[in-house]
Amino acid sequence: MDRLILLRHGKAERDSASGDDFDRRLDGRGAVESAAMAERLADLGLIPDLVLVSPSARTRETWAAVAPAFPNADFRVERALYHAEESTVREMAEAAGETSGTVMIVGHNPGLQDLAIRLLAEGSAPQTLVARAHGAFPPSAAAVFLFDAAGRPSYDGLFLPKD
Template sequence: MHRLILMRHAKTERAAASGLDRDRSLTDRGRADAAIMGRVLAEKGLRPDLALVSTSTRTRETWEVLQESFGDVEVRLEPTLYNAPQDVIRRFVEGAEEEAGCLLVLAHNPGVHMLAYEYLIESAASPGVMDRMAGGFPTAAAAVFEVDVAGRCAYDGYLIPKAFGGGADE
């Protein structure tokens, strides 16, 4: 793997009719933000070869919108990514190192945010980058990392929908 994209699902409804968190759907803004982020990632040449996606409704819906910008991508729905902590997400990343040139992991906070921040610490990212990431990881945000041959991740970008005309930074 030479590139990693850690992404949070897009904006969702507050509650699902079922009452279950995993059943919450995207809002109209969530769909719009996911479309924006798909276009932005594709325009920057960040098209994943493999996407590991949580099985929640909101992550699957986010992926469906994103995929329109990427075309044919191998996707794996991973139940263990639902609300997974950063160490679980990291194991998925490490397990896919040899499978894709560009890996996208689409999951939930706080796990996605915490893993992105850990990678920043490990790569000795600049204080400005650290401060920006410490401020939060809004819905549909994506942290992009270059991955060296030893599997070390170095910061390559932090993209949020608001920067491209999307929803509020939250």
């Protein structure tokens, strides 16, 4: 894997009709902000080869909103990404990266935010960036990292909606 894009799902409804967190859907703002973030990433040339998507309703709807910006990306729904901890997200990204140059994960906090903070620290990012990621990783936020041949991360962008 040369690049990893961590994309948090868009803003979701507070409660689902079923009462189950898994079934929470995007609200109108979530779909718009997710699509805008995808366009922003694509405009910067940050285009995934493979997208791994949590199976929840809000992450699948986020993928549906961002997919038009990445028409050539392959995608897979991965059950293990539903509320995955940072270590699971990283393991899945690294495994996918064995055959894909740029991997995107569409998932949930706190796992995505925790992984972004860890990768910033491992890549010796300035403390101001680490603090920024600690402070907020809202819905539709994206963190992007490059990886060298030894698998060491370096910061490539932190994008917040309406940034």
